[in-house]
Amino acid sequence: MKILQAQAQVIDNFYIAPNYYLIKILSEPMIYKILPGQFINLKVTNTLDPLFSRPFSPYLLHKKDGIIEILYKVVGKGTSLMKNLTENDMIRVVGPLGNAFTIPEGARRIAIVGRGVGIAPLVFLAQYALSLEIEVYAFLSSGDPDFVVGKETLEDLGVEVYYTTDNRKLVTDYLWEFLKEDIHIDAIYTCGSRRLRKEVALMSKRYNIPSEVSLETVMACGVGVCLGCTVKIGTSSNWKYKRVCVEGPVFSTLEVVD
Amino acid sequence: MRSPDLSVEIAGVRFPNPILPASGTFGFGEEFFEIYDLNVLGGIVTKSLRFNYFPGNPQPRIYETPCGLLNSIGIPSDGYEYFKIHHLPFLNKLSIPKVISIAGNSIDDYVMLIEHLNKDDGIDVIELNVSCPNLEKEGKTFDSDKEVLIDVVRKVLSESSYPVFVKLSPNTNIIDNAVLVEELGADGVVIANTLLGMAIDIEKKIPVFKNIFAGFSGPCVKPQILRLVWQVADRVNIPIIASGGITNFKDAIEFLLAGATLLEVGTANFFNLYTMPEIIKGIEDYLIRNNISEIGKIIGFARKENIL
Numbered sequence: 147m148k149i150l151q152a153q154a155q156v157i158d159n160f161y162i163a164p165n166y167y168l169i170k171i172l173s174e175p176m177i178y179k180i181l182p183g184q185f186i187n188l189k190v191t192n193t194l195d196p197l198f199s200r201p202f203s204p205y206l207l208h209k210k211d212g213i214i215e216i217l218y219k220v221v222g223k224g225t226s227l228m229k230n231l232t233e234n235d236m237i238r239v240v241g242p243l244g245n246a247f248t249i250p251e252g253a254r255r256i257a258i259v260g261r262g263v264g265i266a267p268l269v270f271l272a273q274y275a276l277s278l279e280i281e282v283y284a285f286l287s288s289g290d291p292d293f294v295v296g297k298e299t300l301e302d303l304g305v306e307v308y309y310t311t312d313n314r315k316l317v318t319d320y321l322w323e324f325l326k327e328d329i330h331i332d333a334i335y336t337c338g339s340r341r342l343r344k345e346v347a348l349m350s351k352r353y354n355i356p357s358e359v360s361l362e363t364v365m366a367c368g369v370g371v372c373l374g375c376t377v378k379i380g381t382s383s384n385w386k387y388k389r390v391c392v393e394g395p396v397f398s399t400l401e402v403v404d
Numbered sequence: 405m406r407s408p409d410l411s412v413e414i415a416g417v418r419f420p421n422p423i424l425p426a427s428g429t430f431g432f433g434e435e436f437f438e439i440y441d442l443n444v445l446g447g448i449v450t451k452s453l454r455f456n457y458f459p460g461n462p463q464p465r466i467y468e469t470p471c472g473l474l475n476s477i478g479i480p481s482d483g484y485e486y487f488k489i490h491h492l493p494f495l496n497k498l499s500i501p502k503v504i505s506i507a508g509n510s511i512d513d514y515v516m517l518i519e520h521l522n523k524d525d526g527i528d529v530i531e532l533n534v535s536c537p538n539l540e541k542e543g544k545t546f547d548s549d550k551e552v553l554i555d556v557v558r559k560v561l562s563e564s565s566y567p568v569f570v571k572l573s574p575n576t577n578i579i580d581n582a583v584l585v586e587e588l589g590a591d592g593v594v595i596a597n598t599l600l601g602m603a604i605d606i607e608k609k610i611p612v613f614k615n616i617f618a619g620f621s622g623p624c625v626k627p628q629i630l631r632l633v634w635q636v637a638d639r640v641n642i643p644i645i646a647s648g649g650i651t652n653f654k655d656a657i658e659f660l661l662a663g664a665t666l667l668e669v670g671t672a673n674f675f676n677l678y679t680m681p682e683i684i685k686g687i688e689d690y691l692i693r694n695n696i697s698e699i700g701k702i703i704g705f706a707r708k709e710n711i712l
Contacts, residue, residue, distance in 0.1 A: 151676075195471050196468060198468055199675060363463075365466075366468070366674045366675075367674040370435040371451075371674070372475070373465065374475065376480075386459070387459055387480060
């Protein structure tokens with residue numbers, strides 16, 4: 147039995163910026179085996195509307211206290227109800243689900259490239275990489291000039307952060323400069339923007355650096371049986387549908403077919 | 405009181421309890437095997453198998469509604485050879501009855517599949533999904549045309565060395581179709597596949613799904629499917645396998661009282677992974693509470709003839 151369904155206790159749940167909230171939950175030890183890239187499903191009410199759990203990646207993991215922090219954006223029915231959860235509420239959690247980011251053997255420095263709430267899983271990756279004494283550079287994009295997801299947290303963790311809140315600019319321009327200047331990067335990870343993913347794929351090709359993307363899709367079951375979350379993986383002439391919840395959510399940026 | 409007997413028998417196959425997954429909500433079992441021991445179930449019904457590889461529909465494939473789900477998955481399948489190598493050995497490790505759901509684009513597809521499955525070990529029942537599009541008839545479902553339905557059911561029944569359940573669509577005249585498949589000799593009738601629904605994206609001002617209509621399932625359809633089970637039970641004597649919105653043991657008991665012998669749980673597996681084990685426990689507790697020694701005693705009990 148590799149997947150657990152259990153109850154989780156809400157420790158805290160608060161507003162951090164317009165539409166953005168952070169929830170802290172406490173559950174059973176098996177859930178804390180979760181690795182960066184993997185996700186958990188949260189059933190935020192015990193009613194049948196909304197019917198399904200919602201998938202979330204941890205933002206930060208505190209193994210010692212058993213607490214998972216999830217940074218989320220209110221976008222629909224599930225997250226609108228989720229923001230009303232308060233301390234000691236019990237919710238259902240399922241996990242760990244999906245695959246994890248792969249960090250190349252002997253990596254010394256990685257880059258994370260994300261936009262909006264898609265930055266959340268990358269912050270967890272940064273926390274994990276730093277614990278392995280891998281240096282992390284972050285390139286963050288936000289549509290909100292007053293709030294960049296993860297910026298302060300990453301800076302507190304000691305990550306060098308580059309960001310833009312100007313939609314006409316691509317934050318990957320900073321990373322291109324690094325690569326042109328021959329600054330060594332072992333792997334690049336991205337989430338939250340198709341445009342950024344395509345830029346990262348270009349970097350991968352040009353500089354022969356492995357890169358991965360965590361894909362976000364609507365899901366029903368989260369465990370691989372409903373086949374609702376499939377994406378085309380392979381090449382434009384030879385692809386197969388793969389499940390984001392099982393074969394993903396992490397894929398090489400070079401194998402995602404649009 | 406000792407534990408009540410939850411087992412039921414259909415066409416010589418003994419199901420240890422009446423709770424099975426509905427086709428397409430449980431894969432071939434491997435995923436849920438990571439979550440609980442599948443041998444607690446009454447049996448397993450696989451994702452519909454096609455003879456040839458088929459990718460299924462493009463995105464979007466699912467859409468949540470209040471208490472329900474619209475899906476347009478399109479019955480993707482890795483095909484028979486893949487099934488035989490990758491799924492059948494796993495299924496053979498289970499001690500519960502194995503129901504293989506089959507789908508096709510043409511009647512020949514079904515026949516070819518049956519011919520191959522006949523030679524395999526460890527299969528107990530065939531569930532014939534006739535609610536998929538027949539590409540030889542402009543994509544109309546096999547059960548939307550009486551002559552086509554007769555043809556496919558007759559051919560599959562004559563070929564199959566296993567008992568056959570026919571899974572019917574509620575978007576046709578399901579009661580007449582149930583009578584028809586009984587006359588043709590089916591061993592059971594599954595009531596029902598998904599209803600048809602749709603959704604429209606109000607920003608793009610177009611239907612959400614490329615095929616426009618989508619299968620509609622979940623707790624919200626239960627009253628409608630319960631009514632159909634009741635009506636079909638009035639007209640046929642073969643066992644009814646009920647499938648439609650079963651979410652908890654109370655739903656399960658209602659369907660049994662209405663006349664169903666086996667119950668398939670579908671959408672509810674998605675939002676509570678332990679739905680089926682919880683329902684089995686709930687049925688057992690209900691029978692104990694009501695001092696009923698075996699489940700067969702409540703099948704069809706709520707029907708008019710029982711009411712004094």
